[in-house]
Amino acid sequence: MSGSTVTHKTTAASERAGTTRDHPSLAPTRAARELGLRRDEFNLAVLLGRIRTMPGDGGGGRRVPRDEIDRIRAADGFPERLRAEVRTVGTTEGAALMEVTGARLTRLARLGLVVPVKFYVNRYRTVVWLYLAEELSQFKHDERNAALLKGRAPEGLRDQLREGLDLRPRNWRGRQLGFLLRQADDPWARAAAVASLLDADDVSDVVDDPHERLHLLGLRPTPAAHGSPASPAARLAEEITTASGPDEIAWLRSDLAEAVESARRQSPVPRPHSMPPEAERPTPRETARPGRLSGLLDRLRRRDS
Structure with a gap:
């Protein structure tokens, strides 16, 4: 009986050690559960910088390092303090x-x-x-x-x-941009964060290369859903999440131009031979949502064929 108990404990300990050794990071859902947070609370904690994340392997979603989970759980006042910070x-x-x-x-x-x-x-x-x-x-x-x-x-x-x-919509956008830039891991991701707050026409004016626009679209953060696409609720949310006012738009366009120029110097976007630089610019409707990325890519390829 005692031997079985020892074996069970040893096996369990080995499994825990193996999990930490073989999987040094956790998916967001698992991390939220271990921290005692709802998923929306976890997401906000990440945006606020309370929880450090890292890019997933192979281009997957972001993950939470195991040592970050341990650090937070060991902090004084856990979990009440963490919950209070994201309330x-x-x-x-x-x-x-x-x-x-x-x-x-x-x-x-x-x-x-x-x-x-x-x-x-x-x-x-x-x-x-x-x-x-x-x-x-x-x-x-x-x-x-x-x-x-x-x-x-x-x-x-x-x-x-x-x-x-x-100023509520504009201040929310400014805060959101800070959140997104904090999580950006490379210069193109930083440019995509800025582009996510601009109208498609403004992005096209600033970034006139279709390959770079496609790259930005692929990196743009997925916005929270507010009703079904094209519904009144979704249109209202889009108004809030898109810059308005000449000064705000000018400021973001300038930031986008600077971010794209920096990204070009550090990591130029690869150019597939089937998509020449002179391919036509996408329409605002096509660039407005990341979900249209595949359709735009097909259209550019058909034009070139």
Whole structure:
């Protein structure tokens, strides 16, 4: 009996050691489970830089190193502290946390004083903004913000609100770009991160080489789904995720041009003989979504044949 127990323990220990030795990284679903996080919480933790990831072998998805899992699990306050860092709240819950009205929190967000970290489109086709609970708590306890939490807002800020100022979409895009650049592993991935926030026409204007555009499309991060494709919810989400306003568009176009030029110097895109550089530029509809990549490739090849 004891011999069987010893054998079982030894075998189990060997299996654990083999798992660590043969598979030094974990897929996101397995990593989230070991860290006690829901998948959406895990994804946000990665974006925030709380969990370090690495590219998968053979071009697969990103993975989490085993030693990163061990580091996080060994930290003080695990898992409560990690969950607190990725906790998100909507307007009602966030306002209660800050001890203000929902209308005041919305005004603070429209002015860009607090920045949303996520959003979704509900069944009424209304955009619901989500904030990091930890950031709202920090804003509340910062003495410099006391005047913004009580009483009337300064006249200048009230004027901006009356004029329709709403920085939530733009601030979300800026934050999202920071998230994507943090995960970019090479110069083309960095360029693709910038391109993901631009309209297809703008990307085509800046990147006039079709091979490079195809390469960027293949590297663009997959956006979160908001309803079925072409649905009102999806169109509304696309408006939020695409740069608007001349200054923002100009800034991103300039960043994209610089990122692509750097990528060209460091790692030129291979040119298949069947796809000459003078191939026609894709239409905006074709470049708008990564799912059309294969169709665009076929069209270019037919043109060349």
